[in-house]
Amino acid sequence: MSVKTSSNIVVLLFMFLTVSSSYNHEGNNKHYKPCKRLVLFFHNILYNGNNKANSTAAIVAAPEWGNLTILTSQFHFGDLVVFDDPITLDNNLHSSPVGRARGQYIYDAKNTFSTWLGFSFVLNSTDYHGSINFIGANPYLVNFRYISVVGGTGDFFMHRGIAPLMSDATEGQVYFRLRVDIKFYECW
Ligand SMILES: *[C@@H]1O[C@H](CO)[C@@H](O)[C@H](O)[C@H]1NC(C)=O
Numbered sequence: 001m002s003v004k005t006s007s008n009i010v011v012l013l014f015m016f017l018t019v020s021s022s023y024n025h026e027g028n029n030k031h032y033k034p035c036k037r038l039v040l041f042f043h044n045i046l047y048n049g050n051n052k053a054n055s056t057a058a059i060v061a062a063p064e065w066g067n068l069t070i071l072t073s074q075f076h077f078g079d080l081v082v083f084d085d086p087i088t089l090d091n092n093l094h095s096s097p098v099g100r101a102r103g104q105y106i107y108d109a110k111n112t113f114s115t116w117l118g119f120s121f122v123l124n125s126t127d128y129h130g131s132i133n134f135i136g137a138n139p140y141l142v143n144f145r146y147i148s149v150v151g152g153t154g155d156f157f158m159h160r161g162i163a164p165l166m167s168d169a170t171e172g173q174v175y176f177r178l179r180v181d182i183k184f185y186e187c188w
């Protein structure tokens, strides 16, 4: 291998490392420290035709070629799911909930598994009162996805930030648990 080729490889490797390390941070805000941080879990149990009582989410719209019991083939494109999920402080579905995650996700990608999330944490416990509102793309095959925390009420009045999401567990199409690491960069 010539010196030129190997130095090209070093340059490429360096570029790759630079790009991948910057992707590990929320944009370029790594110099900022959150003014408040909150790690919570929520649990989504999707209705599948025979778990009505236990389910916390349902497909409410599907494309012409789908139905409301099974997510469509081809990346579930076009399905719209509404949810009312328990929020817990740890990753146990049976821990006593501190609030509800309520909103929707839409499978809006035709070439990969990804959803668009729009939901609120409605918190009413001894620890927290108020709501936190989230919006953003959720390419859930990626380990950490970052969604925007666009506002809040109560204890979270006028708060804004970023929340890395992590799939903490997934069981087929029925259950998933998300770890939400809420980092507020604006607090009041
Ligand atoms: C929904 O679609 C799935 C997959 O195509 C099919 O197996 C199932 O029977 C359908 N259910 C209803 C209620 O139409």
Ligand SMILES: *[C@@H]1O[C@H](CO)[C@@H](O)[C@H](O)[C@H]1NC(C)=O
Binding pocket: 124
């Ligand atoms: C919060 O919980 C308290 C006590 O259970 C209840 O009285 C109150 O109505 C709840 N508030 C909301 C907004 O759900």
Ligand SMILES: *[C@@H]1O[C@H](CO)[C@@H](O)[C@H](O)[C@H]1NC(C)=O
Binding pocket: 045, 054, 171, 174, 175
């Ligand atoms: C409810 O669903 C969860 C997640 O799939 C499962 O672990 C649990 O056993 C179910 N509970 C009942 C009573 O079916």
